[in-house]
Every structure is written in C-alpha cells, then in structure tokens.
Amino acid sequence: xxxxxxxxxxxxxxxxxxxxxxxxxxxENDDKLIYPLCRQPLALCATFLEHCxxxxxxxxxxxxxxxxxxxxxxxxxxxxxxxxxxxxxxxxLPFPLVCRYDAMTVVVDEDYHALVALDFLQQTVAMTGIQPxxxxxxxxxxxxxxxxxxxxxAHLHDAVELIGVAxxxxxxxQDVAAFSNDESVKSSxxxxxxxxxxxxxxxxxxxxxxxxLYWEAASVDDRDGIARALPTFLAHYLTHDLxxxxxxxxxxxxxxxxxxxxxxxxxxEALDFPITRQHPLIANIMGFLHHSGLLxxxxxxxxxxxxxxxxxxxx
Numbered sequence: 333x334x335x336x337x338x339x340x341x342x343x344x345x346x347x348x349x350x351x352x353x354x355x356x357x358x359x360e361n362d363d364k365l366i367y368p369l370c371r372q373p374l375a376l377c378a379t380f381l382e383h384c385x386x387x388x389x390x391x392x393x394x395x396x397x398x399x400x401x402x403x404x405x406x407x408x409x410x411x412x413x414x415x416x417x418x419x420x421x422x423x424x425l426p427f428p429l430v431c432r433y434d435a436m437t438v439v440v441d442e443d444y445h446a447l448v449a450l451d452f453l454q455q456t457v458a459m460t461g462i463q464p465x466x467x468x469x470x471x472x473x474x475x476x477x478x479x480x481x482x483x484x485x486a487h488l489h490d491a492v493e494l495i496g497v498a499x500x501x502x503x504x505x506q507d508v509a510a511f512s513n514d515e516s517v518k519s520s521x522x523x524x525x526x527x528x529x530x531x532x533x534x535x536x537x538x539x540x541x542x543x544x545l546y547w548e549a550a551s552v553d554d555r556d557g558i559a560r561a562l563p564t565f566l567a568h569y570l571t572h573d574l575x576x577x578x579x580x581x582x583x584x585x586x587x588x589x590x591x592x593x594x595x596x597x598x599x600x601e602a603l604d605f606p607i608t609r610q611h612p613l614i615a616n617i618m619g620f621l622h623h624s625g626l627l628x629x630x631x632x633x634x635x636x637x638x639x640x641x642x643x644x645x646x647x
Contacts, residue, residue: 333549335428341538342430345437348534350527351444357527359455359520366456366521367396368514373603374579379595384588391582393462396521398578399511400449401467403528406504407442407449410473411535414497415439417490418542424490425546434538441531452524465585468578472569473500480565488557491546495558495626496565498539502620503613505532536620543624559631563639570613570643572605607643614640 346352359366369375372395375388417423419435427435457463477496484492511517512525547555583596607614621627621636 333426333428333545335430335545338428338431338541338545340430341434341534342437344534345434345441348530349437349441350531351440354527356451357448357520357523359452359459360518361459362518364518365392365516366460366518367392367399368511368517370514371395371511372579374582374596374600377596377599379592379599383592383595384586387586387588389460390462390586393456393460394465394582394585396456397453397464398467400453401464402471403449404446405469405471406473406500407446410471410477411497411501412439412442414493415442423494424487425494427542427545431542431545435542438535438538441535445528445531448524448527452521465581468574470574472571472574473497476565476568479568480561483561483564484557488554488561491550491554492558492561492565494539494546495543495562496569498543498624499565499617499620500569501532501539502536503616505529505536505616508532540620540624543620543626547625547629555629556631559629559635562632562635563642566617566636566639567642570607570611572603576600576603607640609640 366389369388369392372392374380375391380387380391414423415435415438418425418427419432419439421427421432453464473496477493480492480496481489508525508529512522512529514522550558579600580597583593583600586593586596588596609615609618618627618636621632626632627636
C-alpha cells in the first residue's frame with residue numbers, strides 16, 4: 333500500500349477527542365424534551381394526537397432508550413470490532429502502523445461513546461422512573477454486513493466489512509447532527525450528541541482515507557467482487573423495518589382502547605420512507621464513495637444505480 337497520501341488523525345485526536353476534553357454531562361430536570369418529536373412519527377400521527385397525547389413523554393423516553401441501545405450496539409459490537417482487528421494487525425488487509433494507531437483511537441472513542449450513552453440511560457431512568465422496554469439486539473448494520481458478506485468470496489470478507497463500516501460511519505454523522513441541533517431537546521442531551529458528532533466527523537475521515545488506501549491497491553476483480561455485494565448491503569442497511577417493529581412494540585405498551593391501538597398500528601404500518609437519490613443518507617453515501625475513490629470504478633457506479641432502481645420500484 334502506498335501511504336504517501338495518507339494523513340493521520342492522531343494529532344487531531346490528541347488535541348480534540350471528547351474523552352480528553354469533555355467533562356461528564358448531567359441531565360437537567362427541565363421541561364424540554366429528551367428526544368426530538370420529529371424523529372418519532374408515532375407521537376405525531378393523527379390518532380396519537382387525538383386519543384393519547386398524554387403518552388408522549390413515555391414514547392419519547394423509550395425512543396431515547398432505543399437510540400442509546402443502538403449507539404452501544406453500533407460502537408461496541410461493530411465499529412469497535414473492526415477497528416480493533418485493524419489496530420492489532422488481525423485484519424486480512426495489512427495496514428501500516430500509522431493506520432493501526434489511528435484505528436486504536438477509534439476504538440477508544442467508540443467505547444467511550446458507549447460508556448457515556450449508558451450513563452445517560454441510567455440518568456434518564458433515575459429522573460423519569462421509566463424503565464426501558466425490551467430493546468432490540470441488533471441494528472440495521474447488524475443485518476447488512478452478514479448479508480453482504482454472503483454475496484462476496486471469502487478472501488474479500490474483510491474488505492467488504494471495512495467498506496460497510498466506512499459507509500455507516502459516514503452516514504451516522506447526519507443522524508447525530510440533526511439530533512444535536514434540535515433546540516426543543518434538553519441541553520445536556522444535545523451536548524451529548526454534539527460531543528459524539530465531534531468525534532464521528534474525525535472517524536468518517538479516517539474510514540474514508542483507509543478505504544481509499546485499500547481501493548488504490550485492490551485488483552479489478554476484487555473491486556468488481558465488492559461491487560456485486562454493495563446492493564445487498566444497501567438494501568439491508570437503508571431500511572425502516574427495525575424502527576417500525578419497535579414503534580409497534582411501543583403501541584402495545586400504551587394504555588389505550590383496542591380501537592385506538594388498532595388505528596395507531598395502521599398508521600405506523602402505512603408509513604413509508606422511500607430511498608431515492610434525494611434521500612439524505614444516499615447523499616452521504618455518494619459523498620463517501622466519491623471521496624474514497626470507489627465511485628470512479630464503473631462496477632461500483634453500476635451497483636449503486638442497480639440498487640436505486642430496485643429501491644425505486646419497491647417504493
């Protein structure tokens with residue numbers, strides 16, 4: 333691998349990483365929301381607003397618990413795993429030491445994010461008295477990576493994992509940014525998200541540079557093999573199924589009439605989030621594919637077109 337153009341994130345991490353620069357954040361007991369209403373369609377649907385608005389805070393708190401749970405899964409079970417293997421030189425792709433050091437800073441950051449998330453979960457339970465429902469044991473990426481690996485030959489599994497994690501790290505930033513900018517939400521929660529975003533921007537750069545380093549050295553056959561797995565990855569990653577299942581679970585825990593419950597379920601089931609080129613996550617993914625050099629590969633560009641065509645038909 334030619335690392336002449338690789339730029340390390342280590343100095344930036346030393347100066348700016350939140351684990352080095354931020355005090356513990358404590359949740360304030362005020363009248364602001366714990367989770368943005370705009371991110372929870374259940375609390376905004378017509379039936380909910382008419383028949384059970386008193387359940388809003390319960391729904392938002394449970395949604396916050398799910399968000400925290402998703403963060404912990406993402407950081408510790410997926411990103412940490414990949415970054416740690418790279419750092420310890422146990423990845424099929426042998427990256428130079430400077431890259432492995434950078435990968436270990438990502439490990440430290442991600443575990444710290446999970447720690448802070450669990451701290452906020454404890455603070456929320458103590459403040460609200462609301463215990464979390466059974467939370468999902470997987471996120472979309474938990475399904476997308478194995479599905480994509482099944483479409484690739486064994487010698488490309490680590491490369492597919494690398495690119496899948498890089499895509500996720502380049503899309504999570506927008507999700508967190510929208511959260512941190514919502515002034516209806518408690519200041520401490522927005523601060524938590526801003527801290528997370530501060531680190532994730534650096535991580536997105538790291539993964540993009542690492543993928544570009546790999547891609548420059550990859551053979552044409554290997555590039556085409558990865559391209560064949562890309563539509564499967566995107567189809568499983570860009571789905572609303574897990575969120576919809578969680579919202580339906582939430583409805584089952586509301587103390588409402590059977591008719592109201594049925595109407596709420598129907599409204600949630602009817603929600604659709606079509607994936608098109610205008611979708612913000614697609615824009616993030618396109619940006620990553622461009623900056624990492626993948627989009628300039630004809631088979632990758634074609635795979636993306638194929639995915640968007642199928643997604644458009646499904647919508």
